[in-house]
Amino acid sequence: MYLGIADRALELAVDGARRKQSIAIDRGAYAYNPMVQHQIAEMYLELDAASATLDRFVTDWVAGADHGDAWVPKVYSTKWRAVEAAKRVVDVALDVVGGAAMFKGNELERLYRDVRCGGFHPGNDALTHELVGKAVLGILAEQPRW
Numbered sequence: 001m002y003l004g005i006a007d008r009a010l011e012l013a014v015d016g017a018r019r020k021q022s023i024a025i026d027r028g029a030y031a032y033n034p035m036v037q038h039q040i041a042e043m044y045l046e047l048d049a050a051s052a053t054l055d056r057f058v059t060d061w062v063a064g065a066d067h068g069d070a071w072v073p074k075v076y077s078t079k080w081r082a083v084e085a086a087k088r089v090v091d092v093a094l095d096v097v098g099g100a101a102m103f104k105g106n107e108l109e110r111l112y113r114d115v116r117c118g119g120f121h122p123g124n125d126a127l128t129h130e131l132v133g134k135a136v137l138g139i140l141a142e143q144p145r146w
Contacts, residue, residue, distance in 0.1 A: 002082045003051055005115045006089035010043045012101075012108055013093035020098070030096070039096050043089045050085030053078055073135040076128040083118030090115045 017040060020030040030036045057078040060067065067074060090112050094101045101108035119125060134140040 002086035002115060002118045003047065003054060005111050006043075006047050006050070006086035009086075009090045009093035009108060009111050009115075010040075010047060012111075013043060013096040014040060016097040016101075036096055039092050043092050046085045046088050046092075050082050053081050069135065069140065072140060073132040076123050076131050079118075079121075079123065080125070080128045080132075083115070083121075086115045086118060 014031075017031040017033075017036050018029055021028045022030060022033070025032050057074060060074075090108070094108060094112060097108055100106060101112075103109060123131065131140065134142075
């Protein structure tokens with residue numbers, strides 16, 4: 001879901017960069033601004049890496065890969081990576097599109113709000129880091145928790 005939000009934000013940013021004009025740019029459109037090109041590339045690279053992580057996870061899950069106890073950090077890591085990448089992509093899309101994207105009724109305003117929900121869905125940032133850290137350290141099953 002969160003990578004879908006990021007994908008749509010990238011589409012909107014690309015469309016905005018192609019349509020938005022500036023007299024300071026010889027060819028007119030913001031798409032010709034090197035910084036905007038960098039931002040579009042940054043969004044694509046972030047989305048591509050997170051999508052690859054998710055694809056690998058899904059492939060392993062469906063194939064019944066035997067990751068044993070490593071499934072715990074893989075589940076949390078994949079969700080965390082997808083959400084963090086999506087938040088970053090949406091943030092950069094807002095920079096590309098500009099202030100109009102923050103107005104109620106603008107699709108990017110809704111995407112910005114929606115993608116922030118990822119931080120509240122299990123596992124949140126703190127729990128993800130705790131579980132992944134403990135799993136890598138080999139102390140995940142130990143009690144008490146802290």
